[in-house]
Amino acid sequence: MYYFFTIYSTTLGFDITNNSTVPTKLTALKAKQGLSHNNVTALVQDKYGILWIGTDDGLNIYDGNSITTFQDNSEIKLTFNSIRTLSMDSLENKVWIGTNGSLEYYDYGENKFYRETIIPQDNIIEDVCKILWDDDHKKIVGVSNQGVYREREYGYTLISEETSHIYSIERINSTLYIASNKGISVYDLATDTYLDQPQLSFLHQKQIRLLEAFGDTLYIGTAQGDIFIFNKGVLEHVVNTNHSIKSITKDKQGIIWVGTESHGAYTLIKEKKKYRLQKVLNKKISAKTINFIYAGNDNIIWLGSFGNGLLQCNLNDPFFTIGEGPIKELGLNNGSVTSIENDAGKIWIGTDGGGIHQVDLSSMKITSFLKNKSILSVQKVKNTVWVGTYKDGLFYSSDRKRFKKLIRNDQLNYSIEKEVIWDILNDNDTLLWMATSRGVIKYNLDNGLLKRYEYDESNTHSLSNNDCRKVYKDIKGDIWIGSFHGLNRYCPRTDEFKRLYFNNKASDNMNVNNAILSIYEDEHLNFWVGTFGKGLWRLNRQDDLFEEEEEINKNLPSLFIYGIESSADNFLWLSSNKGISAYNVKTGQILNYNEADGLQGPQFNVGASAQFSNELLAFGGTNGVNFFYPQKVLNTSVKTLQPIIKKLIIHASDHPSVSKKIYHKKSITLQPDERNFSFEYAVVDFKQNHKLEFQTRLLGFDKHWQTSKNTFSSLYSNFEVGTYTFQVRARYPHQEWGKIQSFQINLSPFFYERIEFKIVCIVLLLITLYGVYRWTLKRTHLRNDRVEEIINQRLKTLISEEQVLSDLENQQSILIRETLEKREKELTTHALRLLHLTSLIEQLDEKLLHLQTHPEEFSTNKIKSIRRDIKNAENLEKEWEILNQLFAEVHQPFIKELQELNKGLTEGNLRLCYLIRLKMNTKDIASIMGISINSVKVARKRLRKRLELPTDISLNDYIFELG
Structure with a gap:
């Protein structure tokens, strides 16, 4: 915590050598947040950034968002709950756990804990205090109540002379240091022999509780609170805390952290050739036992306490806060700060309802006034x-x-x-x-x-x-x-x-x-x-x-x-x-x-x-x-976030969901009935107050990124068989998106979705279709033969009947034709008769005109002849009616169309049309109608007008085309 100390010592002007405390901002993780127990005994961070937390009642993993707990009654069980030490085997990607009764490890691929036996005897309690590795990556295990064991090809062998009260072990190169109730023993791992170190004989009268090595330097902590440094054969007493040393670690800035029993934590500061302790001041740890201190990623110091959970100290945090709390622990009577003033190395802080406080950072004391x-x-x-x-x-x-x-x-x-x-x-x-x-x-x-x-x-x-x-x-x-x-x-x-x-x-x-x-x-x-x-x-x-x-x-x-x-x-x-x-x-x-x-x-x-x-x-x-x-x-830069894909959860309607840890994998193949699933993801980020944003997509399904805020899962369902890639990336609000994390998922097909099954089905279908086709073809041939026979018989009958009908139609046609011809003759005859009657009337008119002009020729015989002609002409109108009737029978379509097109025609117009239709010339028409040729021409003009015929259309052609 030199960072916090530097702020105040260099700024406010007090003597750095007199400063023995450091105000520290800590964030607590306790049982109420999901930790299995508030007594934290061991810590380690794996390569995924996930923090493993050992407690007196179970093992926990923490990713900054959620906690997963393992105990002897969990679905994934430990043999013993009390965790003594944790160690990461990066080569085999295993987490080794030393408990108060066994040596165990967690296998990421199997998602299981396995116990590894050190002493091949029944009912032996192996209280593991520490785990190390030699140059051949073989384990060296300190068992508190049994001694120190070294892993061989055939198992573990005892290498320590002392077989009880082993407190700690540490290794520097090929030298192994063993702390027991008799002091420190030195063992050469290369020759499998003990070495005499007279410089360490002084420590035999001390109660050595802790050994930690940083480089070539061995730090030694005692139950009396002494800290010694052993380097290159020289033993140096560094400092005494007056409280048993529980933990020593070194952060990335080279600062030594010390955890003590019942007196919190310190940092060890070297000034010239001397060392001094600097107390880490925070009400959460000032009077607490610090079992373990761990320097994690991102410059975060983790402090495992006795009774107060896990405490996080972020050395990158540029803001230091003094808030409400006990005065003796650098706290204010009221947290609402209304005024601030510097006073010769001391700070005056006014609060709303809590009075004014004088903060002396050189002695870490707060005095309040006007409370x-x-x-x-x-x-x-x-x-x-x-x-x-x-x-x-x-x-x-x-x-x-x-x-x-x-x-x-x-x-x-x-x-x-x-x-x-x-x-x-x-x-x-x-x-x-x-x-x-x-x-x-x-x-x-x-x-x-x-x-x-x-x-x-x-x-x-x-x-x-x-x-x-x-x-x-x-x-x-x-x-x-x-x-x-x-x-x-x-x-x-x-x-x-x-x-x-x-x-x-x-x-x-x-x-x-x-x-x-x-x-x-x-x-x-x-x-x-x-x-x-x-x-x-x-x-x-x-x-x-x-x-x-x-x-x-x-x-x-x-x-x-x-x-x-x-x-x-x-x-x-x-x-x-x-x-x-x-x-x-x-x-x-x-x-x-x-x-x-x-x-x-x-x-x-x-x-x-x-x-x-x-x-x-x-x-x-x-x-x-x-x-x-x-x-x-x-x-202070904001780091680029890289999420991890933690779990794949398989959902089903007929049984509980199944959760699979996948953050250590790159792909997975699911069974055919596992088509409904969800991914859980997170960012291993221990800035607990930060809000996160995620973007996800499933390649092969999603075309675009799906954005969510503080949502840590994505659900998918009813997918077709195939290969999909789930991708996720994260960021802090308004920052750049981080690296994409991908996970491939292969959906296995049902037997009926497999290509082989489909090929077999297609072949069987083709064979069946061919058989059906052959059977149908044969049956069709037989049916066609029968049908052809029936058709031939019926065809003969139809031909015979058709011949009869044809004969009848021919006879009818001849009859109709003969009738029409007869009527046509009758029509022509009546037309000629009309013409004759008309001519007779004209002759009668000429005779009468002649008698009028030659009265001298008047005689009885002339009168009789004229009367006879008059009698013959009396039937002229009747003849017109017969002519109309005959014309209607022969030319019925013509009359119908003529009347439909021209409903305003007079009787004279119709007679003129009939005569034109009968191909009478103008002279004949004039004779039949009893008018002059000029009158016929006039009648034709009037008829054209009534018919509304253009000048370029012939009246005769128009009448011939009708009907």
Whole structure:
């Protein structure tokens, strides 16, 4: 923990040689989180990053997300529950477990524990205290109650002279060191002989409890609390803890960690030629027994305690927190920190309801004052510490032993005994400026006079608002007051204020968008203002106008800026109700930090920030105060995450699900009925507060990545036979995706899905189809023959019947034709008769005309002849009716179509059509109809008009085409 120690020793100015304790941030994993027991005895981390945790009641594996427990009553059983030691065999990929009764190992492939017998006797309890390997990768096992055994080709052989009370063993090259109740024995593994080491004879009177080797150096721990170092034949006493040494380990930075009995943990620091202990201070371990310390991956130190579970110390965590807890263990009476002030190597921390605390990091002591007060502000002026409270006024102390309350009235005769003092400013060690809920108070330290400045509606040069939260002095010496309604600059010449607003308007009503909580001037003289809900603004002091930092405000997690500090490289550090943000003024870069990164919590408090020498920053919130070096925070990179695929769970409706561990495998083949399955995956990440994001896909099924947050499983069902590849990758929010982890799954087919079965089925089907085809073909031939015979018989009958029908049709056709011909003759005859009658009438007319002109030829005979002709002409109309009737019989289709197309034709029009149809010429038509040829032409024109015939269509052709 030299990292934490360096922060305070180099920053606050106390002597490093006097610092004997180290404040440490620890995270506990206990039985309530799933650990099998709170007494942790052994630890080891495998090549997958998974932590194996041995306890007094079972073995646990922990991946940062979940715990799996193995005991003698588990489905995967251990022989004995009490774990004494753990060791990783990376060559054979096995975890070896030494219990209080056996030597066992875990086989990843079989997912089982196997016991390996050391002493081939019945009912022998093998209390294994440690497991080592020689150069031939043969095991050397220390059995507490039986001796030290070495693995041979034919089994284990006893190599120790002492066969009881073996406490520890350790190996450096070919030399084996054995710690027992008689001291330390030295054994040469190359020659199988004991060596005389007189330098170690001094230790025979000590109760050696622990041996650990780092390189060529052997560390020796005793029950009396002594730590010795043996290197190159030289034994050196390093230090005495006065408490039995339980564990010694070395981290990747070379720091030695020491676990003791009933007195917590230490780090061993070498300064020049001397060593000293530095206590790891945390209430979780200060008075606890630390059974085992393990330096794991990612610079994490694991401390296995007696009764307090497993404790995690992340050396990469740049944030150190002092929070609520017992005073004797560097804790605060109340975790809500409201103010911070440096005081010559000591830190004053004000809390909400827990008073003010003086933290002395050189002695790791905390002294509290005003224990039940709500502290809002603290300021050191010369040798006096001034403390502002909530509704309790102002307190001060010059001796740092007790605080007195300031009893004063201002010029308006207002007492400050019940004042709410949000902020205090030291102005040249002569004036105190106090931002209060009733304006600003200026206290003259020389004459003791108080002057209050308040908002005056009638005076535009008074304060803009009485609720003031921040008072600040810039590099020019100007005093600035941030209120809940604008910014105020004090003018000492006139003893007045100039008001500045974000909207540049002095509204009478309070506007929260003008509320100012924090003020800061950086080294480049940029003047920054943090607001209550409007983000970060910069003041243009030439024009006294505010300029909004729009880009940063878009990317800040919160627009409530509670505190502003700065660091090198142009960074502003902003606290809010959603963590801390680092803003690079030059590049515009924004980095956001929250509880997952090690902060005390998301919520910080107004005014609770401070900058110490050497750039150490402090921000207080509702769960404590965070100290950190900005550069350390900026340089802390987020590692690229690589997930592991832990389990494959087979789901079935007729029996319980089956879980298979697969993180050590690359592929698996499933049975035909194992088509419903899910994958469980995780990131071996022990930053417990970090939220994770995963992307998964099943190649052969998914076309795209499926994204989920803090979901550690994916379910698939009803897949077709084939080979699929499950892939998963992970990241912290807003970081780059990590490496893809893949696992191949082969789905075995049912017998009826196999290609061989399908081929056999196809062959049998083809044979069957061929047989059916042959049988059908033969049957078809027989049926065709019978059908052909029947067809021939029926065909003959049909032909005969067809012949009869044909004869009948021919006869009918002849009859119809003869009838039509007869009717046609009759029609023609009647047409000729009409023509004759018409001619007769014409002749009769000529005779009468002749008698009229030649009356002298009138005679009885002439009269008789004319009367006879008249009688013959009397039947003309009747003949027309007969002609119409005959025409209708012969030319029925023609008449029907003519009437359908031209419904407005007269009787004369129809007679003209009939005569044209009968192919009568104009002269005949004129004679039959008894009109002149010109009248026929006129009648034809009228008929064309009625028929609406174009001029290019012949009337005769039109009538012939009808019907």
